[in-house]
Amino acid sequence: DAKTTQPPSMDCAEGRAANLPCNHSTISGNEYVYWYRQIHSQGPQYIIHGLKNNETNEMASLIITEDRKSSTLILPHATLRDTAVYYCIVRAQGAQKLVFGQGTRLTINP
Amino acid sequence: DVKVTQSSRYLVKRTGEKVFLECVQDMDHENMFWYRQDPGLGLRLIYFSYDVKMKEKGDIPEGYSVSREKKERFSLILESASTNQTSMYLCASGGGDIRSSYNSPLHFGNGTRLTVT
Numbered sequence: 168d169a170k171t172t173q174p175p176s177m178d179c180a181e182g183r184a185a186n187l188p189c190n191h192s193t194i195s196g197n198e199y200v201y202w203y204r205q206i207h208s209q210g211p212q213y214i215i216h217g218l219k220n221n222e223t224n225e226m227a228s229l230i231i232t233e234d235r236k237s238s239t240l241i242l243p244h245a246t247l248r249d250t251a252v253y254y255c256i257v258r259a260q261g262a263q264k265l266v267f268g269q270g271t272r273l274t275i276n277p
Numbered sequence: 278d279v280k281v282t283q284s285s286r287y288l289v290k291r292t293g294e295k296v297f298l299e300c301v302q303d304m305d306h307e308n309m310f311w312y313r314q315d316p317g318l319g320l321r322l323i324y325f326s327y328d329v330k331m332k333e334k335g336d337i338p339e340g341y342s343v344s345r346e347k348k349e350r351f352s353l354i355l356e357s358a359s360t361n362q363t364s365m366y367l368c369a370s371g372g373g374d375i376r377s378s379y380n381s382p383l384h385f386g387n388g389t390r391l392t393v394t
Contacts, residue, residue, distance in 0.1 A: 199380055201382065208387075208388075209387050209388070210281075210367050210369075210385030210386050210387045211320070211367070211369075211385045213382040213383070213384060216380075216382060258380075260380050262372075263308050263310075263325060263327060263372050264310065264322050264325060264372070265320075265369075265372075265383055266322075267319050267320040268319065269319055270319075
């Protein structure tokens with residue numbers, strides 16, 4: 168699976184949009200971009216995934232660049248409960264496992 | 278909603294004990310996984326199973342074994358617990374069918390924090 172690069176930490180004000188970047192410059196054509204988050208003392212929570220089109224669900228939006236070498240997870244109106252470690256993962260279609268990196272520690276400030 | 282349930286949130290065992298960590302999922306998923314998570318090392322895959330009675334080694338299988346007798350249940354076994362197995366253990370299920378091109382997310386339980394003294 169392709170390696171991802173994320174900033175180790177970010178801050179965002181409550182109520183603002185949180186934009187979390189991820190670089191995956193060696194991604195292959197059949198590899199999906201997945202985002203998970205982990206709130207302290209809980210298991211990782213699935214947020215969203217996509218292949219090449221932008222995706223949106225009730226939790227977040229995923230913007231993937233046209234060349235697919237990077238993506239951005241957007242939390243449109245961040246709350247204090249969004250404070251967590253966010254993991255960007257690239258996973259081949261049909262691959263069973265996920266390989267986690269170190270993620271981005273996002274802190275939402277009041 | 279997918280539910281992955283791990284039998285214990287906290288467990289304290291002594292060195293040399295045999296330890297069973299249990300995980301149950303309610304979504305009829307083919308694939309189930311055991312990870313461990315340690316500070317600075319992130320999540321590492323121990324074992325996974327893609328069908329009943331089938332298992333595959335992950336990245337760090339040494340000192341562990343697994344059992345999948347029923348589709349919904351996946352057990353992690355520490356045959357003789359050691360202090361370096363003190364960790365957070367996470368079970369997951371999902372991921373689609375190996376025989377198809379369907380790509381679906383993994384869903385995790387809330388973890389078992391195991392301390393071996």
